[in-house]
Amino acid sequence: METVISRAVKDISIEELENLKREALKKAVLRRRVARLALTGVNLLMTLFLLLPLLYAVSIALMPSGELFTTSMNLIPATTTLDNFRQAMVKIPLTRFIVNSFLVAGCITAGQIISCSLAAFSFSFLEFKGKNLLFMLVMATMMIPGEATIISNYLTVSGFRWLDSYKVLIIPYLTSAMGIFLFRQFYKSFPISLYESARIDGCSDLRFIYSILIPLTKSAIGAMAVYTFINAWNMYLWPLLVTGSDKMRTVQIGIGMLDSVDSQSISMMIAGVVMIIIPSISVFILGQKQLIRGMFSGAVKG
Structure with missing residues (x-):
């Protein structure tokens, strides 16, 4: 064979x-x-x-209102128009609302990155009495829904005379348990010898964070920035409760105002929705790689 x-x-x-x-x-x-x-x-x-x-x-x-209210289903406008966007900007001060949302979301994002990274550094590298118990208490706050504390928070800021101001929109959200947990899990992937070596060389805690941790945690910072900005941009209940003038309202409240201005102009309201959804989608598209990398990078320890 x-x-x-x-x-x-x-x-x-x-x-x-x-x-x-x-x-x-x-x-x-x-x-x-x-x-x-x-x-x-x-x-x-x-x-x-x-x-x-x-x-x-x-x-x-992009569709005229008369073309929308017909018996036939018009998926594509026969004649395009930008008049709906112009009306949305005229009916309410939408530009002011967009500026307010950008300012509030930007400050909240920067504040959470700074505060959560500092707190996570303390829980990861420093040794002090009751550290684990304190971290458990911080994590326990994640199980409390925001609706359960919104009345007490409102009474507190009302006592401080912060209503209808940027302070009431920004300060209560300058930190979060979720951000502390994200940074801590990321820091846990670094050996403690890295911190000990820096301390032996005379490096202070703040310098260690600025010179060593921040360059190594760009993916976690990017993930936190995208997540926090989108959440802050989409806030509705708290700004609705603590603001009372058009000067301080945000875009999500503005969309509700468009719905009440003219209930027949659905196309105008949708035009406003399209304008306010573009920033959040743009932030997500630009930072999606950082978001995915930051969410999973702390899962592998080594």
Whole structure:
């Protein structure tokens, strides 16, 4: 049997073997390309399905009101117009609301990054009595819904005479248990010898944070910034409760005001929604890699 196989192999020329290899390689490349194209097609369909509500909202925003209220389903406007966006800016001071939201969200994001990183540093590298108990108490606050403390918080800031000001919108949200937990888990991936070596070399705690920790935790900072900015941008209940003038209101309240200005102008309200959703989507798109990397980087310790 072996002699027969050996003779058959000898009968095949080197050129034929090369041709067989090339054919097999072509088939493998073809299968790989087909699989890649199929995966790309599935991803495009899923992307279109997920973006369909947003695309339809943009279509309504560009559609005249008379064209929207018809018996036929108009997915694409026959005539596009920017009048809905102009009306949304005229009916309410939407520009002022957008500026307020950017200011509030930016300050909250910066405040949480600073406060949460400092607190996480204390829980990760410093040794003091009751550290674990204090950390458990901080984590326990995550189980308390915000609605359960909103009345007491309102009475507190009212006693401070902070109502209808930037202070009442920013200061209560300058730290969060979730941010402390995120930074602590990230810091736990660093060996304690790194901190001890820096201390032996005469490095202070603040210098260690600024010169060593911050450059090593850019992904965690990016994830925290994206998460915090989007949450602060979308706040509704607290700004509605503590603000009473158009000077201090935020964009989420402004959308509610558009709904009450003219209940028939759905296209104008959708135009306002499109304008205020663009910043949050832009922040998410620009920082999605940092968000994913920061959420998972602290999960592996080494």
